Each structure stands twice: as structure tokens, then as C-alpha cells.
Amino acid sequence: MIKRSFLFISLLMALFVSGCIKDTYNMKMLSKKGHLSPSLAISAVKGDISFSDAVKTNDTVVFDQNKLVVLVFKKDPLVDLKLTDFTKGTIVKTAVIDPSSFDLDISDILKHINGTFKFFSPSIKFNYTNSFTNPVKVNLNITGRRNTNTVALILAPFTLSKPNFPTQQEISASYVIDKANSNLPDLISLPPEIINYSGSVDMTITTKEGQEGDNAIGSNRLLGSLEVQIPLDLQLTNLQFADTVDNFIKNDDSDSEFGPEDFQFLRIMIAAKNGFPLGVSMKMSTYNTSTKSKSTVDATGILLPAPVDGNGKANGVTETSTTIEFTKEFFSSAKTADKIIFQFILNTTGTPPQEVKIYSDYMIQFNAALVVKPDINLN
């Protein structure tokens, strides 16, 4: 009985196993290739950022009483004249302001900028302390220089206030140079890297011989400084900021198993409510200096400018939704490129762009999400 039963079971097993082989899997032929390509999306960054959050007041940037943003550059002292600096003339004595210059320290920025922009209400304050009792007239020759381009201030000589001797020993006052009395807006809109200045100071002797008061003693002095004030009341037309940096996308780590070419795409989705009357477009290009080949991602209209009122002040926000897509081709070119070129294009509100004012309480509200599809090699 036992033998028969075992025979029966064995027969059944043999029939099942040998008679119905569906497929044969040769494990030596199993490919080791494996990959995953998930689409990952995440809200990456966000912010409600005002101008005053991004830029704090300092020596160069100040917010006036109306919160208008003003750039300030100072040259102190510009002149420091004593009586001995004047010539020995009998009626008109003249002192020379030696040619000199001051650097606005914006050349690094200006190297990357082209396009047209215009500042509408810049001013220069000539701040002085004068203890000469005779009338003093200043003749300033100021030019702004950017590369080989120069623009002259074209300023008529001006007379300084004098102290009311003997009750007043010296007087401190300012003389304002602006678009009403000079070519200053054109000079500032150059914009200048360096401001060159020279000139002279004429003192007309009005007192009788031997009655020059303190002037004869020689302790009188004229101290003067310049303060360039540039309110951000401006117009930008295709103002381009371009910069070339080393290719930071390329993965130089040979040990790393993941490189930029392993992305099918990377999408940056930006939603913004822009309260600035400035529109921004962006381009990003990989560049191979050997082959001159270039691959560009174009994000035109990434931010559209806010509307403005009749005074150029923003009176609303403009909402934008932009998708910047970095494709597999872009990442492939990044593998061989040695440089990355960034280009930002700014325009003020309107077509053509119009005059706008930048206030410190302007705000931009944004969030940026990333959608990335990597090719993860599991080999």
C-alpha cells in the first residue's frame, strides 16, 4: 500500500513538473541594467520680500522721508583752501582745485551692464564751510567717465555764502547741483565709473587795504565736499546684466555616480506677485569656449512689472507664472561646457518703458517649485 501510494505521488509530481514547462529562465542572461525615473515635485522656496528686507540702509543706500530709495556717493573733502592757496592778486585772488577724481566703485557691476537707463532727478550737493568774508565763487569742472565715454556736468560758476563778520565767524551751507542748473541727469545716466573734477575758486577782495580782518591773518578757510544723490527715479529700457561664471553644473567628481546628464528635465515653476515696477527676463546658457557651442534656457517675462500711477509709483501688483525648463539637451551640453552665461534683462513699466520710482516698501511675493525627473541608474 505504501509503495503504491508513493508511486502514485511520484507519478503525479513527475507529470506536473516535466510535462508543463512554460518558460526557461537562464539567469546568466539576466540583464543587470536597472533604472528609475520618478518625477519629483516640491515647493522649494518662497518669500514675501520687500526692498528694505533685501537692502538695508547704509552709507550708500538711504530711504528718504517718503521711503524713496536714494543712492548716495560722497567725496569729502573736495576742497580745502586757505588764504595762502590763493594767488596774490589785488582784487581777485584765485585758488586752483587740483584735478582729481573719485571712484564710485561700481565698475565691476557696470562691466556686466548694457542697455539704456536714465535717472531723472539726481543731485549733487556741494556742502561747504566758509570763513572767508570776501565773496567766493567756485568754478567746478566735473565730468563723468565710463570706459571711453565722458559726459560733462556743464555747471556755471556759483558764489558761496559768506559769514556775517564779525558776529559770524564762518558759515556752513550747501549748493545744490541738479537738472535745473546742469547736465547732471545725463552724467549720472551714463552711468559713470569715475567722476573727474577740477576747477578754481575766485575770491574777490571788497575790503580796503589793511582791513581784511581775519583774511589778512590767514586763518580763514574754505572746506567743501561733494555728495552725489541719485534717487531711484528712473527708466530702464532693456537694461541687461550679463555675467559669465565657471560651469558649476558640471560634475567634476569622477567618483560620483550621478551627474547633470542624468536628469531628463528640471523644471522651475515660479509664481510671483510683483510689486516692483520692474520686469525681469532671464537667460541661462552653457558655453563651450573651445567649440563655441551654446545651449540656452530662455525665461522671458519671469517677472512682469507692476503698474504705476502718474508719478511713477507702483500702485498694484502683477501676477506671473513662469516655467523654466532645463532639458536633457541642456544638461548634456552642460557636461562639456566650461562656462555658464547668465543674462538678466530689466525693463520698467510700460511700452515703451516709462519713468518709475523705487520705494523701500515695494514687495515681491513669490514661490518657486521644482519638478525634477532624474534618471537613476541602478546598475
Added chain:
Amino acid sequence: MTGKIKYILILTLTLVFVNASAQNSQVLYYMNLPQNHLLNPALRPSNSLYIGLPVISGLNFNINNNFVNFSDVIMKGQPKDSLISFLHPDYNVDNFLAKIQDKNSIEPEIMFQLFGLGFSVGKSSYVFLDINDRIEGNIVLPKDLFTLALKGNADFTGSNIDLSSLRADMKYYREFGLGFSTNFTDRLRIGIKGKLLFGIACASLDNKSLGITVNDDYSHTLYADMAVNLSGPLTVNMDSKNNISGIDFDDNRFKNSSGIIDFFTGKKNMGLGIDVGATYDITEKIVVSASITDLGYIRWKKDITNLKANNTFEFSGLNLQDVVNGTKTIDEVGQDMLDSLKNAFVVSKSKAPFTTYLPFGVSLGGSYNLTKQFSVGFLSYSRIIGKQIREAFTLSANVNLGNAFSTAISYTAENHQYNNLGAGLAFRPGIFQFYIITDRIPVMWNKIQDGKSNVIIPANWNTFNLRFGMNVVFGNKVKKKNDKPMVVVE
């Protein structure tokens, strides 16, 4: 990798990749075996006495999943005879995901009989005593989890990654069952078995809600309300911020025999269970039956650790305001976010007793005796696991030649699988009764080659179920009509 290890892996994969069933031994139901009272306590064998010896009398293995087969994971590629995995670049992973169910379960189960005793009392009654060790697992993986892992979260934009069906439950317990069956009328036979349950170890995930909402702007809302209950020789270590820093296995208690015995014979985790069943002879040839089995619970009190997390966390991007302000670096902002996430889901640890309920089964059957030796039957078996129901419907042809030989061939439809042929065989040389039963006989096979070695595995194995053992049996009382056995034999 050596060949043996590779084959073990292949077999393991195969076992994992068999599809889900109602996890029972449907074939056993109509066989003349003492073990059939496990499915319906009203059933009784024809012998007057049986003794089940430790381990060898009954071993039952089940492992199931309801989503993929081996051939869904490794398949034919190009060129001919080459093999690729579902992660191969040439394979569309969407095809793999299409086979994934909303709820994908893996249910391993092992039962071995430590002792069994059954004997006739009077003309119609039968008393039985069982001691069984049972290891049961139930892991449910939601489809969204697979989609998230393989396709990422972008496809969920504007919707919810619902992981609330994620479940993991594994318990090891011992059951002491004492029952009897008797004829209440000439036609009606009722059986009942009470069970005392002693839990040995348990890990149970109580998942009330878990998910991630991916909003249209790709911000994410994570929510979780879940608890992990552990009963076992484990120590969960927490750091000062209540984050889990490690889990240590307490192996000291197993360094001497008393510790081992104490672990395996502990009485602190006690529970109760019950099986009830009935058969009714409509005519001499037609018998219907019904039963509810494994209705019960275990209250776990020993070596308890409860870990709970309940909160919601919203991530809408790193706020750059502080970076622009200059008060923080981007790294600090990122770290703040991670800290917030950790703090949102701080795990609270406690030692509160908890209760787990057994998956229970409901059987409805009917048989028609064509002759005294040959019958045909149907059996509907439903297994209820929490909110899940597994349903199987079996047709069988049964031959019972007294106590000497019993065999059955079955066809089972379950979980949308309709190609399940099962078979059981029992024979009795002398006082020894051998049996082997499976609900699924693989009719198609795949041959796995690795050089000179070959392994044969089922091509489309929907369930792995195997029950076998050896009983010591005496007598054969079914000749008496008033015994009213479920299976009428000579």
C-alpha cells in the same frame, strides 16, 4: 553570489510573489482526516481515536500575495532568451504598476501542531484537543506607495497619496483548543471548540490615517495618526528629542534555558477564541455545513512598547525671508524645516497593553454523495482580516475509502484567479495516517537555469499552501449511521 544563495533568493521571491488566497485548506474540508475539524468543529473523522504527535502530525504553510508573480518581476527581454527585470530601462514600469492592486497584501502563515487528540464519546460525540503554534502575518501595501516609489510624487499633484491602508501585523501565539461535536438531531450535528490563546510575540501597526497631500503649488501636507504596538524582547531607545535612536534586541534572556522556556511559555499575553460549526443532512445524500473559525483576540501585556505619532505637517517651501534679511543662512533655514518636521511627528512611547484580533473565517459548504465512497462538494470560505475580506469558492470531488485512503481534487476560484487546482491525499497503513494537501497545484512551470543547475518554480503560482503530517489513528466508527459524519464512507 553562490548558486545556492541565488536559488534561495529565487524561491523566497517565488514564495513572496504568489498571489493571495483566502488562506485555508479548502481541500481538507471534505477529506476524512482528524484535522478537518480545524475548518469546522462539527466535522469528525471516521476513526475513533487519533493522536497528533508534536510537529510531525501537522504542518501548514501558507504565503500569499495578491499583486505580482515571479514573471512580473523577471521577464523575457530582447534579444531572445535574455532576461530583464521590471526596472530595466527597456521595460515600461507602468505595465508593472498596472498589475498592482489598490491594497496589496502579503500574508505568511505557519502552523504546526504540538499535540492533537481526538476520540469518540458514546454513539455520536467526538471530543478533540489541540495545541498549535501559529505564526501569522498580514502586510498590506497601498498602491500609492508603489507609485510613489517608482513614479515619484508629481503625478499626485492636486490629489492625495493615500497610505491609510498600510498595515503590518505579525504575531506568534499558541492556542490550546478543546472542543466536541455531537448530533443534536438525526440530521443536525453541531461542534464547538473553545480556545485559550497565549501570545508569544507581536508587532502590530495600527494605522488610523497616513498620507501626503500634494497641492497644486507642490506644497505638501503630511498627516499621520498611527501607532506601532510591540510585544517582545525589544527595547526601543529614544533620544532627548523623543526621536527613535535605535531598537535593541534583548538577547540576554535567551542565554539560559529558563529564559527561553519563559519566553515560549509565557502566560501574560492571554486571549480567547472560539470555533463553531454545524452540519445538516438534508437528505441521506445531501449535506450542508457552516462554520465560523478563529474568532478571537489576544490581550498583549508583556514586554509592551507603544509608539504613537499623530500630527500634521505642512511644507510649502523654504522661506527665504530670513535669508534675504541676513538673519539666517539657507542651511539654517533648511535645518529649521527638518527640525520642524521631526518635532511634528514626535513619537510618544508608552507601555499600555493592547489587543489584537484574529482573522476569522466563515465557511459555507455543501456536498452530494454520489456513492458511499464518492462525493462532490462546494465550499465558500471567507476570511475577514480587519476591513479586508478574502473570498474563495471551491468545487471538489472526494473519494474516501474508509480510513485507508482518502483523496480529493478541487477547483478554487479566488481573488479573480480561476486556475487553481488543488489536491489532497491521505492513506493509512496500519495505525499511521499520512496526508499531504495543497489548494494549488501549479500546472505550468518555469525552469530557472544557472549554468548546470536548474530550479523549477511555478509559472503562475497564485498561492502557496501546503499541509502535511502524520496522525496516529485507531478504529473506524463511521459505519454506524447515527454518527452522521460529514463524509459518508463505508
